[in-house]
Amino acid sequence: MKNNKKDMNAIIKALNDTFESYEENPNILFNNNSKLTYLRYKLIKEKLKIWKKSKKCIYPNCKNDSIKLSHTIPKSKILNTICENKHVYQPYFNAMAGKAEMKKVGINLASTFPGFCPKHENSFKALEDNIGIEHFNSFGLQIFRTICREIARKKAEIESLEMMKGQINNFRNNELKNNFLNNLPNNIKNNPSFKFQSLSSNHKDSKIEIINRLISDAKIDKNILYNKFYSAFDDSNKKQKHIELFGYSIDIDHQIPIVVAGIGNFYLQKKQNVMSILNILPYPSKTIILMVSEDKYKDHITAYINHFKQNPLSILTLIETWLVHGTDHWFIRPSIWDKLTKLRQRAILTNILDLSKNIGYYCDYSIFDNIRNTIIANFEKSEKYKSASKDFIKFINKEKKKLTNVSGSDKTDEYIFGNIGSLFKNENEIFIKPY
Numbered sequence: 001m002k003n004n005k006k007d008m009n010a011i012i013k014a015l016n017d018t019f020e021s022y023e024e025n026p027n028i029l030f031n032n033n034s035k036l037t038y039l040r041y042k043l044i045k046e047k048l049k050i051w052k053k054s055k056k057c058i059y060p061n062c063k064n065d066s067i068k069l070s071h072t073i074p075k076s077k078i079l080n081t082i083c084e085n086k087h088v089y090q091p092y093f094n095a096m097a098g099k100a101e102m103k104k105v106g107i108n109l110a111s112t113f114p115g116f117c118p119k120h121e122n123s124f125k126a127l128e129d130n131i132g133i134e135h136f137n138s139f140g141l142q143i144f145r146t147i148c149r150e151i152a153r154k155k156a157e158i159e160s161l162e163m164m165k166g167q168i169n170n171f172r173n174n175e176l177k178n179n180f181l182n183n184l185p186n187n188i189k190n191n192p193s194f195k196f197q198s199l200s201s202n203h204k205d206s207k208i209e210i211i212n213r214l215i216s217d218a219k220i221d222k223n224i225l226y227n228k229f230y231s232a233f234d235d236s237n238k239k240q241k242h243i244e245l246f247g248y249s250i251d252i253d254h255q256i257p258i259v260v261a262g263i264g265n266f267y268l269q270k271k272q273n274v275m276s277i278l279n280i281l282p283y284p285s286k287t288i289i290l291m292v293s294e295d296k297y298k299d300h301i302t303a304y305i306n307h308f309k310q311n312p313l314s315i316l317t318l319i320e321t322w323l324v325h326g327t328d329h330w331f332i333r334p335s336i337w338d339k340l341t342k343l344r345q346r347a348i349l350t351n352i353l354d355l356s357k358n359i360g361y362y363c364d365y366s367i368f369d370n371i372r373n374t375i376i377a378n379f380e381k382s383e384k385y386k387s388a389s390k391d392f393i394k395f396i397n398k399e400k401k402k403l404t405n406v407s408g409s410d411k412t413d414e415y416i417f418g419n420i421g422s423l424f425k426n427e428n429e430i431f432i433k434p435y
């Protein structure tokens with residue numbers, strides 16, 4: 001193309017117009033619905049591929065490739081006890097619809113991730129065998145497996161977000177190019193000597209900024225999981241200061257038809273983040289609740305659990321709190337979910353995505369209505385209830401209200417430490433040690 005001044009000015013004007021309108025309103029590049037739908041579809045597919053692909057075995061110092069389907073939760077011992085027709089329900093984020101939904105999943109696939117090589121997958125056999133999770137070492141194995149899955153999840157999340165960032169950048173540059181070409185006069189565009197190579201912008205797009213923030217948050221979590229939790233099980237690095245974890249377990253002599261294996265957090269004063277590994281494991285006639293954190297938070301974890309184990313209704317609240325404000329890696333018996341009203345289901349699925357809350361906030365509505373009703377009825381029938389304190393009756397009334405409350409909007413800023421009182425007999429402290 002002959003570089004005459006008139007053409008040059010037209011090109012510069014087209015460039016200025018393109019960038020100015022973009023910087024004024026970055027969303028103009030993301031206005032085309034069908035292109036956006038395709039981009040979203042592509043991102044979801046890529047994300048799934050990243051999560052599912054086989055990786056290196058996550059066991060300390062193992063270089064073998066992982067199998068694709070390592071279970072986080074014992075299938076025969078735990079998932080089997082809450083499934084119906086070999087299926088359970090699991091919440092998941094439907095990225096196309098932009099909301100959390102409940103999906104039906106077969107117990108062969110539930111809780112699986114590309115985690116361990118065949119040899120190390122076999123080391124969790126004790127959890128599937130008759131020894132069961134009650135055995136001391138099995139607690140450690142179960143917690144270790146949960147930590148490994150969370151690390152795999154964080155790694156995949158970081159990889160997915162980096163992929164997304166790249167794809168969105170490409171999409172943006174491509175749209176900028178299209179807009180630039182649209183802004184160019186036809187005589188320049190159609191001139192055979194006009195050649196276009198590429199166009200990119202350094203403008204800080206809010207979408208990219210959000211992704212950068214998510215990447216940095218995921219990296220912080222991954223590092224805590226590695227350095228503070230995983231390292232406690234990795235005794236190969238002798239130079240490293242030994243890390244101790246502190247765990248608390250509660251046995252309930254009743255089956256709660258829910259399985260949980262993930263992480264949750266709460267904050268201490270000065271925004272100090274306490275991360276914990278959470279497990280709820282149901283058996284035919286009992287349920288085990290496990291909470292494990294760094295040893296330095298022993299007192300806080302103890303106070304937290306003590307607060308909830310005052311009576312069975314509080315324990316139910318603890319479980320509901322973990323489901324709504326803790327991890328989203330849980331499985332529920334389908335009929336329990338199906339019995340909930342649509343409003344309650346929506347409240348749960350919306351609250352799962354609300355990252356402003358954590359397990360330091362109460363869930364203020366009921367999920368396990370039948371169990372709550374039974375416990376309340378038993379309380380009211382008992383002789384003791386006739387002489388119950390005003391506070392206790394107030395507490396029972398609040399629990400009754402949870403059966404009809406669906407909003408989930410009562411934000412409780414009250415933190416729960418410092419409460420004492422133990423009415424539950426079966427608790428026992430456990431120390432997780434490297435094996």
Ligand SMILES: [Zn+2]
Pocket residue numbers: 057058059062063064116117118119120
């Ligand atoms: Zn291995």
